[in-house]
Amino acid sequence: MSTRSREDVVEAAGRLFASRGFHGTSMRDLGEELGLLGSSLYSHVDSKEQLLVEIIQRGAGMFQEHADRVAGGDVPPSEKVADLVRGHVSIITSNQDLSATFLNEARFLPDESRAAIVEMRDRYEATFREVIASGIADGSFREQNPALASIMVLSVLNALTRWYRPSGRQSADEIGEAMVAFVMGGLV
Amino acid sequence: MSTRSREDVVEAAGRLFASRGFHGTSMRDLGEELGLLGSSLYSHVDSKEQLLVEIIQRGAGMFQEHADRVAGGDVPPSEKVADLVRGHVSIITSNQDLSATFLNEARFLPDESRAAIVEMRDRYEATFREVIASGIADGSFREQNPALASIMVLSVLNALTRWYRPSGRQSADEIGEAMVAFVMGGLV
DNA sequence: CCCAAACGAACGATCGTTCGTTTGCTCTCA
DNA sequence: TGAGAGCAAACGAACGATCGTTCGTTTGGG
Numbered sequence: 001m002s003t004r005s006r007e008d009v010v011e012a013a014g015r016l017f018a019s020r021g022f023h024g025t026s027m028r029d030l031g032e033e034l035g036l037l038g039s040s041l042y043s044h045v046d047s048k049e050q051l052l053v054e055i056i057q058r059g060a061g062m063f064q065e066h067a068d069r070v071a072g073g074d075v076p077p078s079e080k081v082a083d084l085v086r087g088h089v090s091i092i093t094s095n096q097d098l099s100a101t102f103l104n105e106a107r108f109l110p111d112e113s114r115a116a117i118v119e120m121r122d123r124y125e126a127t128f129r130e131v132i133a134s135g136i137a138d139g140s141f142r143e144q145n146p147a148l149a150s151i152m153v154l155s156v157l158n159a160l161t162r163w164y165r166p167s168g169r170q171s172a173d174e175i176g177e178a179m180v181a182f183v184m185g186g187l188v
Numbered sequence: 189m190s191t192r193s194r195e196d197v198v199e200a201a202g203r204l205f206a207s208r209g210f211h212g213t214s215m216r217d218l219g220e221e222l223g224l225l226g227s228s229l230y231s232h233v234d235s236k237e238q239l240l241v242e243i244i245q246r247g248a249g250m251f252q253e254h255a256d257r258v259a260g261g262d263v264p265p266s267e268k269v270a271d272l273v274r275g276h277v278s279i280i281t282s283n284q285d286l287s288a289t290f291l292n293e294a295r296f297l298p299d300e301s302r303a304a305i306v307e308m309r310d311r312y313e314a315t316f317r318e319v320i321a322s323g324i325a326d327g328s329f330r331e332q333n334p335a336l337a338s339i340m341v342l343s344v345l346n347a348l349t350r351w352y353r354p355s356g357r358q359s360a361d362e363i364g365e366a367m368v369a370f371v372m373g374g375l376v
Numbered sequence: 377c378c379c380a381a382a383c384g385a386a387c388g389a390t391c392g393t394t395c396g397t398t399t400g401c402t403c404t405c406a
Numbered sequence: 407t408g409a410g411a412g413c414a415a416a417c418g419a420a421c422g423a424t425c426g427t428t429c430g431t432t433t434g435g436g
Contacts, residue, residue, distance in 0.1 A: 003401090003415060023211035024296065027392060039393075040416045048392065104292075108212065145366065148358065151351060152344050152370050159343030170336065178333065182340050186370035191381060191435090215426060227427075228382045236426065 004034055006044040011097075013051040018100035018161075022052055022108045052105060053113045059102025060120040062091050067127040077135035081153070081187065082180045084128060088157045089179055093164055093172035100161040125150055132187065141187040153183050192222055194232040199285075201239040206288035206349075210240055210296045240293060241301045247290025248308040250279050255315040265323035266372065269341070272316060273371055274364045276345045281352055281360035288349040313338055320375065329375040341371050 012033045016025040027048055028038035045051055066087045070080055092099040106117050128150035135141040141149075156179055164175070200221045204213040215236055216226035233239055254275045258268055280287040294305050316338035323329040329337075344367055352363070 021209060021211055021296075023209060026390075028390085036415090037417060038391095039395090039418070042393070043415050108209075144369075145358070148363070148366050149370070151347070152367065155344045155347030156340050159339070159347065163339060170333070175336070178336050179340065181332075182337070182374035185376060186374040188373060214424075216424085224381090225383060226425095227384070227429090230427070231381050 004036065004044070008034060009041055009044045010051060010054060014055045014097035014101050017052065017055065017105055018097040022101075022105045049110055052101070053109060055098060056102045056106055056109060056117055057113070059095070059098045060117050060124075062095065062098070063088070063102075063124050064120055066091060067124050071127050071131065076140065077131050077138060078140040078184065078187075080131045081128075081135060082184065084131065085153070085157065085180050085183055086176045088154075089160065089172060089176035092157070092160045093166070093175070096161060096164065096166075103158050103161055125154060128153060135187065144187075149187060152186065156183060192224065192232065196222060197229055197232045198239060198242060202243045202285035202289050205240065205243065205293055206285040210289075210293045237298055240289070241297060243286060244290045244294055244297060244305055245301070247283070247286045248305050248312075250283065250286070251276070251290075251312050252308055254279060255312050259315050259319065264328065265319050265326060266328040268319045269316075269323060269375065270368045270372065272319065273341070273345065273368050276342075277348065277360060277364035277367055280345070280348045281354070281363070284349060284352065284354075291346050291349055313342060316341060323375065332375075337375060340374065344371060 009030070013025075013030055016030055016033060020029070026038065027041055031038040031041055034041075067084065070083045070087060073080065073083070075083070106114065106121075109117060129146045132141065132149050132153070133146040136143060136146060160175070164172075166172075170178075197218070201213075201218055204218055204221060208217070214226065215229055219226040219229055222229075255272065258271045258275060261268065261271070263271070294302065294309075297305060317334045320329065320337050320341070321334040324331060324334060348363070352360075354360075358366070
């Protein structure tokens, strides 16, 4: 029997936390997923909480980088919104467990790490809000509350973690384009 | 010290399941919320699982009735979509804990009751899908995949359980109208 | 005085985690 | 080439805590 890496453990934890929830997953469950005893996981990891923190930090980091890249670009606001949507869909569809755990289990983080994650999430949402506000200012979008608009856009995107299956009828790209169309229509 | 009713227990359970999750809430937590010991809850309730089943069945029932009422109405599809949206927003904003538990914790139901709930949820989504399909057929909405469109609409609505606070800046009605506008724009 | 409600001790199961031991691969050197 | 040392990985028993739940007892309002 071959040996597992720390990365294997993190990946399996992401899978189980995403499908059964953090509190619904025991270390023995996680061990079984890897063909190990629960106690053997402590050769790779300090604690169950550390696993949650690490997974969620990775998730938050992916979205953060994406938002910063798009926000820094030199294109009109409506195009930035489309890019934000496409990138968000791409991140979720190609990192489903990480994204689902980040979006659904962050409330179970220990206090110290939760604050940092909440701040990253707020910054991410602020990027959407500001881009939408610019689009309203330059007339690309109709007059509306940018905070509420950004929440609705993110709602469409984040729900992907709940229903997307790679084996589904439409490809990730097709879904991305459908979401761009829906969101742009909702904003104009 | 006054006495608690079974209804008090169900309501408190909805509140805790919504905020801490089913597996994150112990019977002793729930007792404490009511000023009781965990064991005292069994004067009102058979099991923790029964509480989850009852809360989720109530939630599912509310959405079900709403969809059936709107679907049976004699108005054009685009108006039905607006009514579906308004009613959905109203249900969530006035039954937040019930809705959140229904939408987020249904995966932890015991197998027997989960099947029935999944079927109700599928029927509810089918109502949205069929109304949207009618709207496409009569030219109110642009050509598009009705299944994907209904998922996106419901994504906007269901995310309400995650961010709506009665003390927030906009009233439930204002949010409802903003969502009608966003969704109708996304569909046309 | 009755009876539902609440108590509080206790049950077996499972939780996250620790720790001494065993396993089996890799590297070294005769 | 092969014996053996070193070491990370995995084991498995065990820890105290907490889980959902049971049950005999106490309590207090109608």
